[in-house]
Amino acid sequence: MKTKGDCYEANARFILGYKIDDDEKIKKEGYKLIHGVTMNTTDGKAMGHCWVEKDDMVYDYSNDKEVKMPKFLYYELGHIPFDGHKLYKYDWDEVGKMMIKHKSWGPWESKPPR
Numbered sequence: 001m002k003t004k005g006d007c008y009e010a011n012a013r014f015i016l017g018y019k020i021d022d023d024e025k026i027k028k029e030g031y032k033l034i035h036g037v038t039m040n041t042t043d044g045k046a047m048g049h050c051w052v053e054k055d056d057m058v059y060d061y062s063n064d065k066e067v068k069m070p071k072f073l074y075y076e077l078g079h080i081p082f083d084g085h086k087l088y089k090y091d092w093d094e095v096g097k098m099m100i101k102h103k104s105w106g107p108w109e110s111k112p113p114r
Contacts, residue, residue, distance in 0.1 A: 007050040007062035008035070008106035014052055014061050015095050030054050033095050035110045037085035038078035046082050048112025053089075086110070 015033045031054045038049040051074070052059040058074040060067040067074075074080070081087055088109045090098060098108045 005049075005062050007060070008104075010061040010063070011050045011052050011059075012095055012099065012105050014059065015090075015092055028054075028092055031059075031092070033090045034087055035090075035107045036080060036087040037082045037110070037112050038080055039082050041077075046085070046113045048107050048110065048114065049078070050106060085112075 011033055015028050015031055017028060031052055033050065034053055035048070035050050037046050039045070040047045050062070052061070053071060056071050058067070058069055058071050060074075088107075099105065102108050
């Protein structure tokens with residue numbers, strides 16, 4: 001599937017420790033990589049997206065940005081879950097296994113409309 005952004009790669013790299021903060025462990029304990037469907041703010045249509053969550057915060061490193069905001073706000077802005085689409089959540093270990101299995105950054109189990 002061809003996408004314009006790099007959300008799957010950028011956020012998986014964060015989870016896997018490519019982008020380490022001084023106060024975080026390599027395995028990014030407690031973080032989850034999320035694959036889901038959000039509303040595209042440009043045209044209002046559904047699109048596949050990927051982001052990171054820990055507790056009540058969302059982190060999104062796609063397209064050279066560093067978004068950090070409360071989960072409730074991120075979900076409200078993206079209309080998540082959009083149109084009843086399921087969210088797929090992966091911890092550090094699961095991300096590595098899925099990348100090996102599918103030989104890609106994602107999406108792995110979700111079937112986003114675009």
